[in-house]
Structures are given as C-alpha cells and as structure tokens.
Amino acid sequence: MSNLENTQAQMRKGVLEFCILSIISKGEIYPSDIISKMKEAKLIVVEGTLYPLLTRLKNAGLLGYRWIESNAGPPRKYYALTELGQSYLQELNTTWNELVAAVNQTANINTQSHE
Template sequence: MSDQREKIATNIRKGVLEYCVLGSLAGGDKYGLELAEELTARQLTASEGSLYPLLARMKTTGLVETYWEEGGSGRKRKYYTITEHGHLMLGGFREVWEAISLQVTELLGGQHGIDS
C-alpha cells in the first residue's frame, strides 16, 4: 500500500476503532488479547499497545465493563463486555455509518478502490 493510501487507511481506522470494538463485543465478551488478535487480523489496529488505552477510555465513558475470570491456563483474564450505553452508541454508529458509506460510495462513482 502506498504511503498516501496507508495514511488514509490509518485515519479511517482511528475514527471507527471504538465502534469496531463495540461491534466485536456485541457478539460476546472477550479478554484483551483475544480482542486485540481479532482486530489485528482484520487490520483494524496495528497492535495491542494501541488497544488497551482505548479500552480504558471506553470503560471510563461507560461503553464497556470488565470482569475477571480464570482462563484455561489457570491465570485470571480481564474480560470486556459491552454495556447498554455501548449498545446504544453502536446502534447510532451503524445508522450513521450506513448513510455516510452510501453517500461516499455514490460520490466516488461506485468505485471500490481509489485511483492513484
């Protein structure tokens, strides 16, 4: 990916990452590393290091809650769960995302890529 395209992708990811976390958690609770691996595999975040500060902010703002549970290795893991407020925010984001993505796609002439 060219530097310009990577910069565009990074800016978009930063804008939607919080909602991607909420979307993932809407499918079920996850511990931090599990969530980080999912988002990294989908190329939505570069590393765990950028995810944990976001999760802390999301907890402070009431979008997620945490609890500890023993994992398969006997070690306790911190799990994240979406709150009612998080579900409301995710629903609002979905509506806005659908409208904006439709408008952007139409403005770009229905193209799936960006011309160099």
C-alpha cells in the same frame, strides 16, 4: 511512511471504536482475543491502541468487565457492553451506514452491486 500507507491508516483509525464495540457486542471477550478478531478482519490493531481505547470506553460507561482466571497465565479482563453501550453501538451503526452512503455518493460507486 508513504502517503498511501498513511491515508490507509487514517481510514482505519476512524472505524476502530465501532469495530471493537461490534466485536464485544457478540459476547464477553478479553483484549488479546479482540486483537485476533480484528486481525482476522484485516484490521491490525496493537495493544498500545486497544488498552487505552477500552479504558476510555469503560470510563464513558459503554463497557464493563470482570476478571476471569486463565489456565495459562494471569487472569483476563473480559469486557462486555453495558446497556448504554448497546444503544450507543446502534447509533454508530447508523453513522457507519450513512458514511458509506455519503462516500459512495462522492465516488459515484456502488461497491456491492449484484447483477
């Protein structure tokens, strides 16, 4: 793996949890669809990453799930945020905004400037 690819992967890693919670916050969703949504946003995540992450978040009380039957295959686990998860997500939102500000300060860049 090249330096660049590795560093890009490192950057992605840090925000996975935040992105996945954000996606779930928009409504009940099951893992395979989360992967699709992430892919749409150009954030590749694989099953071996997602399942343990969801379990970790559930055990932390941030997520809950219920089984819903599918008409094409086995039942699916639909995840949703708990109340704790919602407030946690708000804090991550703040963290993210602060991080963007901090990084842009070191880079002296205004990435989203409008003229």
